[in-house]
Amino acid sequence: MIQPIVESPDAVTLVGGGPVAARDLRLALARAPRAVGADSGADRLLRAGILPDAVIGDFDSLSPKARAALPPDRLHPLADQDTTDFDKALARIKAPLILALGFQGARIDHGLAVLNALVRHPSQPCLVIGPKDFAFACPPELTLATRPGEAFSLFPLAPLTAESEGLYWPLQGLHFVPDGMIGTSNRVTARQVRLRVSGPGMIVILPRSRLAAAIAALAPGLARGPAGRQSARGG
Structure with a gap:
């Protein structure tokens, strides 16, 4: 069984290396206050002035500058080349909900890999948010x-x-x-x-207009508000 790196009573914002609008990042963090970077997603968080609680991935695209700026106990390199950085992070976050940004890019193969990971980790609710719509694995x-x-x-x-x-x-x-x-x-x-x-x-x-409704459906307890930030495991 894979041990979680991040365990949180609050929702988590997971950021990848693809394009992320500043407005979308603010929206996600308002709902999911813990920030985690998937490899070079940490660069995007740092450029936005946000220090991620953890960085998970194979680190093949994390910049040396970002790596130097992060406390060592927040870096969680995983050498496995059989899974994507999104898959690695999704498997190691335990939270009521993940809001994932920066994973719906121009490459079709990347998008298919993200959907594949969603259905292989059905116990971890996750909304993958794009510019016009979002996707998630349907519960029973x-x-x-x-x-x-x-x-x-x-x-x-x-x-x-x-x-x-x-x-x-x-x-x-x-x-x-x-x-x-x-x-x-x-x-x-x-x-x-x-x-x-x-x-x-x-x-x-679904269209972006249904985002709040999907959050309420998948993680109804979040309507009570954040339970308070906690550090990532090991830091």
Whole structure:
């Protein structure tokens, strides 16, 4: 079993090396006050004036300047080349929720690897936030506040079945597979959508306007506010 590097009662903002708008970083930190860098994501945090609680990755892109600026006990290099930096970090953070920025870049292969990691770590809720939308692994049951007419997309990364309430095209009776039936470009017909999926492997993709609703659905305890910052394990 992989031991966590960061354990927190608060949500965590995980920053990668891809583009991150200053407004998005402020938004994430307001919801998830602990900051963790995935490799060169630490450079982005330092440039924003934020000292990350921990830096996790293979350190092949972390700059020497950033490495020198960080306390040694916050650096957690992992030489494994079979997983991405996002995967390494996701597997070693234990928190009610992770808000991930800087992982939806221009490269399709990087984006696919991020989605792959999401469904392989279903016990750790994580929202991967992009400029216009965000994605997360669907839990076994999901109830989400919505608005009629909004987009609601689903993409399976494993064979599974699902049931839905509040979608224009219901999911009942469909057999989802990555190379067959998928669920992109559906739309909402009610003020609440309910999903039930047969197992892990379904990615939910929603417009940014649903971010607060997804946070409330995946980590309802966060509505009570941050529980206070704690240091990363070992520092």
